Amino acid sequence: MAAVEVxxxxxxxLAYVQAGGQVEAGDRLPEDYRAxxxxxxxxxxxxxxxxxxxxxxxxxxxxxxxRKLALTAKVQDxxxxxxxxxxxxxxxxxPREQCLADLVSGRSKFxxxxxxxxxxxxxxxxxxxxxxxxxxxxxxxxxxxxxxxxARIMKKxxxxxSFHILHGRDxxxxxxxxxxxxxELVQEALNRWWPPLxxxxxxxxxxxxxxxxxxxxxxxxxxxxxxxxxEGYVPQIRxxxxxxxxxxxxxxxxxxxEYTEPDWExxxxxxxxHGPMTEERLAFRxxxxxxxxxxxxxxxxx
Amino acid sequence: xxxxxxxxxxxxxxxxxxxERRGQxxxxxxxxxxxxxxxxxxxxxxxxxxxxxxxxLWLVPRDAIHAVEHWADEFDLKYRRVDGYSIKVRLxxxxxxxxxxxx
Amino acid sequence: xxxLLLGLADDELVIGWRDSEWTGIAPMxxxxxxxxxxxxxxxxxxxxxxxxxxxxxxxLAFDRPLDEYRCAPLVELRLLDWAHTIAxxxxxxxxxxxxxxxxxxxxxxxxxxxxxxxxxxxAYHRMHAELWHERLRDEPRFRDAVADLWPYAxxxxxxxxxxxxxxxVSLEIPSNNxxxxxxxxxHTDELxxxxxxxxxxxxxxxxxxxx
Numbered sequence: 001m002a003a004v005e006v007x008x009x010x011x012x013x014l015a016y017v018q019a020g021g022q023v024e025a026g027d028r029l030p031e032d033y034r035a036x037x038x039x040x041x042x043x044x045x046x047x048x049x050x051x052x053x054x055x056x057x058x059x060x061x062x063x064x065x066x067r068k069l070a071l072t073a074k075v076q077d078x079x080x081x082x083x084x085x086x087x088x089x090x091x092x093x094x095p096r097e098q099c100l101a102d103l104v105s106g107r108s109k110f111x112x113x114x115x116x117x118x119x120x121x122x123x124x125x126x127x128x129x130x131x132x133x134x135x136x137x138x139x140x141x142x143x144x145x146x147x148x149x150x151a152r153i154m155k156k157x158x159x160x161x162s163f164h165i166l167h168g169r170d171x172x173x174x175x176x177x178x179x180x181x182x183x184e185l186v187q188e189a190l191n192r193w194w195p196p197l198x199x200x201x202x203x204x205x206x207x208x209x210x211x212x213x214x215x216x217x218x219x220x221x222x223x224x225x226x227x228x229x230x231e232g233y234v235p236q237i238r239x240x241x242x243x244x245x246x247x248x249x250x251x252x253x254x255x256x257x258e259y260t261e262p263d264w265e266x267x268x269x270x271x272x273x274h275g276p277m278t279e280e281r282l283a284f285r286x287x288x289x290x291x292x293x294x295x296x297x298x299x300x301x302x
Numbered sequence: 303x304x305x306x307x308x309x310x311x312x313x314x315x316x317x318x319x320x321x322e323r324r325g326q327x328x329x330x331x332x333x334x335x336x337x338x339x340x341x342x343x344x345x346x347x348x349x350x351x352x353x354x355x356x357x358x359l360w361l362v363p364r365d366a367i368h369a370v371e372h373w374a375d376e377f378d379l380k381y382r383r384v385d386g387y388s389i390k391v392r393l394x395x396x397x398x399x400x401x402x403x404x405x
Numbered sequence: 406x407x408x409l410l411l412g413l414a415d416d417e418l419v420i421g422w423r424d425s426e427w428t429g430i431a432p433m434x435x436x437x438x439x440x441x442x443x444x445x446x447x448x449x450x451x452x453x454x455x456x457x458x459x460x461x462x463x464x465l466a467f468d469r470p471l472d473e474y475r476c477a478p479l480v481e482l483r484l485l486d487w488a489h490t491i492a493x494x495x496x497x498x499x500x501x502x503x504x505x506x507x508x509x510x511x512x513x514x515x516x517x518x519x520x521x522x523x524x525x526x527x528a529y530h531r532m533h534a535e536l537w538h539e540r541l542r543d544e545p546r547f548r549d550a551v552a553d554l555w556p557y558a559x560x561x562x563x564x565x566x567x568x569x570x571x572x573x574v575s576l577e578i579p580s581n582n583x584x585x586x587x588x589x590x591x592h593t594d595e596l597x598x599x600x601x602x603x604x605x606x607x608x609x610x611x612x613x614x615x616x
Contacts, residue, residue, distance in 0.1 A: 052429035063607035063616040076441035083434040288430040295432035345435035
């Protein structure tokens with residue numbers, strides 16, 4: 001059997017990936033594809049790493065030993081995902097140190113949800129359940145990524161995320177069947193997290209105009225992902241007696257969910273580094289990155 | 303490596319192959335960046351085994367891997383493979399003859 | 406209640422709590438993942454020992470007043486720099502090994518069995534600590550950290566086991582006044598702060614609330 005030759009011409013390459021073709025680290029990639037790929041994957045790695053910070057505080061405050069263990073394991077997975085993802089970026093040519101430097105200096109981005117504060121244990125449940133649910137929908141759309149090394153790590157990532165969602169839902173369930181005050185904590189957290197959740201999958205650029213979809217880096221457009229999230233999770237939220245804080249939210253007869261248009265300007269503003277917690281979290285990360293530079297130097301001394 | 307462990311190693315990519323259950327093939331699972339085999343082991347154990355999902359790991363410095371990616375494919379090699387053989391027609395004929403009895 | 410076991414459980418709970426403070430900010434991502442496993446193991450050990458001592462492990466872990474905790478000052482210290490954190494890991498594992506080896510000989514088979522399980526898991530902690538110790542042993546920061554924490558490490562063990570520890574790590578036992586306030590029986594101010602944060606969510610609901 002002839003080895004499949006990855007086309008060098010950009011148009012032929014586009015046709016190749018759109019027909020389901022995959023490429024490896026050593027293949028010659030069109031410059032635009034490589035650049036977009038690195039930016040996309042790097043943002044994913046940044047998000048996993050920044051996602052640790054809001055949840056980390058709650059490990060320390062977990063109200064039972066079981067929850068403490070589960071939350072630590074969840075956050076550990078996220079650090080592990082960051083490691084997997086940055087390795088992929090490094091093999092594409094951008095070293096990890098550069099990625100981390102760009103992250104803490106604000107030059108590169110991470111997902112909107114990780115720019116917001118966590119206020120209560122209610123947030124812990126809502127984030128682990130619904131933010132991870134939104135994320136897994138995006139991540140499943142990456143399982144067939146045209147860039148094979150990224151597609152391969154997505155398998156492990158999706159497998160591990162499935163535990164997170166179960167854990168989150170369990171935390172929420174314990175509270176909605178607990179005291180009225182606990183139920184209120186969850187509802188209040190949901191009220192705060194709903195707008196960022198609706199923005200999470202990005203503005204509804206048609207798939208045919210989305211370079212990530214055209215290059216088959218992801219197999220689904222933004223709006224499709226959001227619809228999947230609503231279809232899967234609004235019923236689950238409502239069956240617990242919780243209210244989704246959007247009076248316009250409704251499912252049409254044709255199965256499409258209508259909702260209050262998210263504030264896309266706000267999304268753009270937040271991901272360009274102006275979220276309520278952006279600066280504080282980046283400064284925290286920067287502090288430890290700098291403080292522990294001597295350790296990396298000592299361990300890698302030639 | 304120089305004298306004394308404090309001299310450190312050179313940071314390398316170590317490829318990780320994991321075996322899910324005894325008897326299964328070792329499959330490539332990912333990589334860790336580490337200065338030596340001991341750090342690679344300590345780290346790979348947790349990244350690829352903390353849920354008991356692997357019974358064994360092979361850790362190999364990336365440089366030790368000799369990759370092979372191209373073959374000549376000039377002449378028809380179907381005779382070496384299963385898809386080079388279509389026995390349906392002749393098998394049918396042979397069965398019919400056998401069913402018709404001795405000649 | 407068995408003071409020795411409660412001390413072990415409280416040590417593991419608090420050092421696990423302290424070690425989990427490194428989640429997301431360890432010097433390398435690979436180490437972050439590995440270190441988190443160690444922290445989880447410690448909490449797991451604490452839980453297993455609490456379960457030997459009481460029906461409700463969570464109540465025992467979280468609902469006691471501060472002065473009923475039996476942890477040693479070593480584990481209470483907030484050490485958000487890597488040299489001190491690794492120095493503590495290394496010293497603590499050496500001290501704990503002596504304690505666990507004794508518990509493995511306990512007349513109660515439940516205790517001896519649990520100690521053996523803990524020991525098998527801590528073999529990996531010791532490997533990890535030794536790996537870092539070898540790598541950092543010539544770094545002045547690390548040597549200073551070991552010197553800072555050594556008196557506290559001795560405070561993990563009763564006086565009759567301290568010679569053994571000193572021999573294992575090749576350090577001298579200082580005079581008694583150096584150990585004042587660093588031995589089991591005392592608590593640091595840091596424990597109160599830790600306990601407050603550790604129990605803040607739990608205390609926000611009535612006792613017995615489900616989480």
